[in-house]
Amino acid sequence: MDGKIQPAASATEASQAEKPLLAYDARIAGDDARTRVVIDFDRRPEYTIHYIANPFRVLIDLPATNFGLEPDDLVARGLFSDIRYGTMAAGRARIVMTAKRPVSVVLSDVKEEGEGASYRLILDTALATEEQFSALMAKQDWQSEPSTTQESVAIMLPDAASPKSGPFVVAVDAGHGGIDNGAHGVDTKTEEKHVTLDFARELAAALNGLSDTEAFLTRDKDEFLSLPQRVQLARNRKANLFISIHADTLRQKNIRGATVYTISDKASDSLAANLAERENLSDEIAGIAFDREPAEVADILIDLTRRETQAFSINLAKSVVDSFEGQVLLINNPHRHAGFRVLQAPDVPSILLELGFLSNKDDEKLLLDPAWRKKVAALIAQAVDRYRATATANGG
Structure with missing residues (x-):
């Protein structure tokens, strides 16, 4: 450290952190044994990978992201029968890749392109057994993933109008x-x-x-x-x-x-x-x-x-x-x-x-x-x- 204060850089970093990521290009290639998915972002993406069965799915969770992709950029092929992406909630986005059979992500990496001009997320997936897929689900950590199941609450008979209890x-x-x-x-x-x-x-x-x-x-x-x-x-x-x-x-x-x-x-x-x-x-x-x-x-x-x-x-x-x-x-x-x-x-x-x-x-x-x-x-x-x-x- 040379002791110099650099407020402009800190302000820029803070501004970038507040902006959603931009996914501006993508491509997918492979066959029914191995499939590679590549997505280009304007900044380095922080991501997590999860697995869900029935059907077999690979989830890529991202921070807030704008998907500026063309409809044909991520058309499912190879191991996958369907690929969806979009906002999940405030500050959260998700890519859902539905597989025809059990799969695993054998490689995931982010590569910097052009001295920070863009960042490329690379996901290599391969055919797996059901036992391997179950093992991946068993050891994953969802951390603060919110529950989507209905809570147990008091059941009351419906009051169609409730005129005495407000609007x-x-x-x-x-x-x-x-x-x-x-x-x-x-x-x-x-x-x-x-x-x-x-x-x-x-x-x-x-x-x-x-x-x-x-x-x-x-x-x-x-x-x-x-x-x-x-x-x-x-x-x-x-x-x-x-x-x-x-x-x-x-x-x-x-x-x-x-x-x-x-x-x-x-x-x-x-x-x-x-x-x-x-x-x-x-x-x-x-x-x-x-x-x-x-x-x-x-x-x-x-x-x-x-x-x-x-x-x-x-x-x-x-x-x-x-x-x-x-x-x-x-x-x-x-x-x-x-x-x-x-x-x-x-x-x-x-x-x-x-x-x-x-x-x-x-x-x-x-x-x-x-x-x-x-x-x-x-x-x-x-x-x-x-x-x-x-x-x-x-x-x-």
Whole structure:
């Protein structure tokens, strides 16, 4: 040390530390025995590697990162059947590489390029046995990785209106987010996570315009929330209603229109069953292990959902469908049901609203139209207001 003070360098380092990393280029090569993944960053990335089974996944956890990658940069090949990346939460990003068979990272390194101009993360993966993969999972340290399982909390019978306990609270849940992009538009390639958040904001504003009503967003930015986290956020705020917003895609591109779903152990039809199966994969896409609730808790959840809460949920769904009739295009049999995990709050009446299908060009245009979103949000607000009045009159 020469004793000189260098404040400018310290300020620069502090500024860099506050900025998200930028991943600006990537490539993948290899076969079904060995596969190399290379990602270029603007600064040296700090990263950790984890493994999750069922299916076999390699997780690369990073600090806050902006992914400026082209869609074809990280197309899965070799050992991997799927690669996703995106924000997990504030200050956290993740790359999830789903493998066809057990794999291991045999080499991970960061190389400096051009005297600090860029940094290259290199990951070499190789085929492994199930025993080797299990050993990797057993010895890994998740450190402060937050739990995503539902906590054990007091179960209470739902009170549909709660007029004496403050405002009528509605949780508005924008589906997908962060690393989980959801579906893509057929024309614009718009990601579902942005469509749902735009509409959720519009709906929350419409609901907050109602008398003695307080609506809040489960997420107000492009970040990932697990399905149990979404449910728990509604319960923590003692929400009277939970409305989850989605805009999926179908193989049949001619099908269009809105659908309202409620929870049921048995799906009403194959479309509902397939949709629930896809939506329930959100946690898997983000690299989260699904830990089922203890048997006694699951029994309570199912029992309450079938009885009190499900009745309220069905009434809300009918109110929304009635509000849409003649105003918003609906698919045939617009009230359907299936086993959506995001609708499992035992004491919060819940619906999942498919606004339309991004796989249909006409629906896609409407979903991206601010005037249409405002109109539909107002109709849902009317349905919620009517539901509340009916529930109160019936003994709320």
